[in-house]
Amino acid sequence: MKAASFEYLRPASLAEALRVLAGAVGTAKVMGGSQSMGPMLNLRLTRPKLVVDVSALPELRQVTKEAALIRIGAAVTHAEIEDGVHPLLRGGMLQAVAGGIAYRAIRNRGTVGGSLAHADPAADWVLVMAALGAQIEMAGATGSRRVPMDRFMQGAYTTDLADGELIAAVHVPALSDSARWGYHKFCRKTGEFAEASCAAVFDPARKLARVVMGALDGAPQALPALAAHVARTGSLPERAAIQAAVAGATPTKDAVDRKLLVAAVERCLQQVLIPETTQ
Secondary structure, eight states: OOOOOOEEEOOSSHHHHHHHHHTTTTTEEEESSSTTHHHHHHTTSOOOSEEEEOTTOGGGSOEEEETTEEEEETTOBHHHHHTTOSGGGTTSHHHHHHTTSSOHHHHHHOBHHHHHHHTOTTOHHHHHHHHHTOEEEEEETTEEEEEEHHHHEEETTEESOOTTOEEEEEEEEOOOTTOEEEEEEEESSTTSOEEEEEEEEEEGGGTEEEEEEESSSSSOEEOHHHHHHHHHHSSOOOHHHHHHHHHHHOTTOOHHHHHHHHHHHHHHHHHHHOGGGOO
């Protein structure tokens, strides 16, 4: 199937993109790397009159540090993070996770902002940004605003983005040298979306302790009791405690799904706590 007819615009600046979007509310769609938008267009799941391609906007292609936060432009690709193109992102959690997203061809074009805007519950970045306590910067014709990732993704494929807005950047904490993190996902085969996933970040210097499950029916779910246990004791919770936490956060999941989630959480926390298996 081919996409329905639409107009295509590749603006030269963020200001131009926002001006066009403000004048085409309800009829325009923003496109980053086209790895989600492209298939949706071809399947006619979306039929915009105008597609605004922001993948080359200079304002969305930068990675900078602002105080204790790293600002990652929305049009930065997964492959650029994987390859260490941006020094601020080398050697850490984001680089390791980026290398496991889908396939290299997708990583070459897919963008951080595009993944977050699409808000697929099984996607890597929605989970990692939730675990990091990231803030999503959105820009519109009247200005910009930031919301925590916990508020940005409201459900499966549903976000806080308003008509006429686009994701400009994501702000993540610059982790200290003492920070520990873990990330584990189960896929049917390499490159496919996760069936169950978990991300954990512990940084005493930033007072950050989060354990978050992904690949659910909606937004990622935090497991605060497990995070508190690990932060307090420095040890892996008992499996019964993990099972109880997972069950409490996923009341609609069946036993098979929960078993996978429990295993993902356990392996993720092992990465945090056991030096031989850490990053």
